[in-house]
Amino acid sequence: MVGKGALYWFLFLVLVLTGPAYWRAARADEGMADMKMEAKTAGQFLVELMTEPTPPKVGENVVTVHLKDKATGEGVAKASIRLEAAMDESDKSMKMESHQGPQVIDLIAGGNPGDYSAKVTFSDPGPWKIKLTFTASGVEDAQTFDLRVVKSGPNWVIIGGFLGAILLIIIAAVLVKSRSKRTA
C-alpha cells in the first residue's frame, strides 16, 4: 500500500506544480499550429519561407527562403534578397508599446541554388510581417508573409493537458475498481 500512497502523492504534486503554469501559459501558444513551410508566388517566382524553430519563437530564429523559378521549379541562384521583419500593427490584440522598428537584413545564399537564409530576432510574441524584396535575373519583386511568433519555453498547456488526462484515467480506474470491490 506504500506504493499506492506514493502514487497519489506524486499525482497530487503534479497537479500542484503544473496547474498554475497551465493557466498562465494558456494563451501563450496559440500559434502552435502554424505552418512548417509557407509558399507564395511573386511574378515569375515561387517563394518558400521556413523558420527554425517552427513555429518561430521569441529570440533568435533562422529564416530560410527558397526562391524558385515558377516555370521550371529550379532554384534561382545569384538573387539578392532583403528581408524586413516587423510586428503586424493591424492586429488589434498585439501590444503596441512593445514593438520595435523593422529589422532589415540581407539574406545570404546557402549551399543549394535558390536557398537564402539569415538569423532574425523576434522581440515579442504575436503576429509579424516578413517582407521579402528580391532582385533576380534583372527583375525586382516583393512578397509578404505572416508569421505568428510564440513564446519560448515549454508548452505547459500540452504538458498539463496530458498529465491531466493521465490523472483522469487513473481516477476512473480507481473508481471502477472500488465500485467492483463494493459490489463483489
Add this chain to the structure above:
Amino acid sequence: MTAEPASSAPPQSTREAGGPRPFNLLRIRPLRWFLKSRLYPWLFQYITILVFSFVIYELLVGPDKAHDNFGTAMTWVLWWPLIPLLFLALGRFWCAICPFATLSDLVQKLVGLNRSVPRFLKSYGIWIIDACFILITWGDHVFGIVESPRNSGILLLMITLGVVAAGAFFERRAWCRHLCFLGGMSGNYARTGSLELRATPEKCDQCRVQACYRGSEKAPGCPMFEFPKTMDTNARCNLCAYCIKTCPNDSIRLNLRVPTRELWFIRRPKFEESFLAVVIMGIVFVQNITMLNIGKEMLSWLAAVTGTASHFVTFTLLFILVMLGPILGLLLAGFFTGLSNRKGVVTNFATFGYALIPLDLAGHLAHNLFHLLAEGKAILFTASGLFGIESHGSPAFLDNPTIQVLQYILVVLGIVGSSYTAWRIAGHQVGNQGSRWGSALPVIILIAVFGFINFFLFSLPMEMRM
C-alpha cells in the same frame, strides 16, 4: 490473469525436421542464473526508465532547438538508429526493458482493473498499428516531430497516455501486444532475430500447471499473452524471461539461430503483417526522399502540377505516392506469382510480404546509420551542454563516403536476405503447385527494384537531423 492459453496446437519450430537442435544459451550457467534471478529484467528496466524520464523532461522543458537538445540526440540519433540492430541481434529484448512497458506494469499493479482485452483490439490491433505508423511518419513531415524537441516530447506523452490507459484497464501488456506501433515494427523485425525463445515440446506435453502462461510465485505469466508451448515466432515474445523463471520443468530454451531463418518457415501468413512490412518499406523510402534534394524537387513538381504551394497538400500527395509504390509493387508481384502457383493476389501478397522484412530492416538500418555515424557526436555535445560546457566541431564519427559504403553493404545484405527468404517461402508455400522459380522470381525482381531504389537514394547527399 485467468484467461486460457490461446491454442494448444503442437509447436512449430523453425528447426527443420531431423535437423540439429540449435545451441541453447541457457546451458551457459551464469546467463541462466541471471535470467532466472530477479535482477533480470528489472535492472535494465530501472536504467531505461531513469534515462527515459530525463529524456522526456529534456524534450519538453529543455532547449527548443533540436541541435542543442540532449533528448533529441538520445532519441533520434542514438536510440532510433540502434533499435533495429537490437531487434536483429536479440529479437524483442527492447520490449522487455522498454520504459513504457515498465510504466504499464506499474499502473496495472497500482490501479489495474485487469479486464480482458476487447475482441476488437485482438482482431484489429495490427491495423491500428499500421495506421499509427503511417500517421506518425506523415505527421513528422507535416508538423515536424524529429526536428522539434517539443513535438517529440508530445509524441512520447501521447504514447504514455495510451500506455497508462491500457495498463489501467486491461490485463497484462495489452498496449505492447496489440497497440504499440514500435511493437508492431519490432514484431516484424524480431522475426529476423538471431535469438529465439522456444519450449521443449516433449517436456510441455507432460506439464499440467502451465505456469508460463498463468504465472507463479516466481514471476507473472507471459505479459504478451503467449503460450510458449505453441509459440512458433519471435513476433510476440519480448524475452522478459518470466517463463524461464516460472517453468517447473526447465522446458524453455533460448536458441541461437541464423538471422531471418524464422521467415523461411512462415506457415500461417497474415495479410496485415505483410502489409506492415510493405508499409515499412514505403516509410524508409519517404524518410530517405524527404532528406534529399530530390524530395524537394518532387515537392516543387507536385506544386506546379496541382497549382498549390501548400506544403500540407504537396507533401501528403508525395507521401501517398511513395507509400503506394511498394504496395502496388507487391500486388503486381503477387499477380505474376499467381500465374505460377495458382493462388490469389491477396494470398500471395500475405505470403511473400514477409520476404521484404530483411530488406526493410537493412534499409532502416542503413538510413539511420547515417544519423548515428554522421551526427553521433551530437549526443556528446548536447550531454556536455547539460553541464554548461559548449562543444563545437563536426558531429560526425565517420566521413560520408565511408558511411555510404556501409549503407551499400547493408542494402546488399538486405537484398540477399530478402531474396533467399522469398525463395524459401516459395518452396514451402507452393508445394507441388507450379514451379518454385515461377513463384519466387516476381518477388525477387521486386526486391531487386526496391534494393536499387535504396542504392540510388543512399548515393545522394542526405540532410542531417541535428
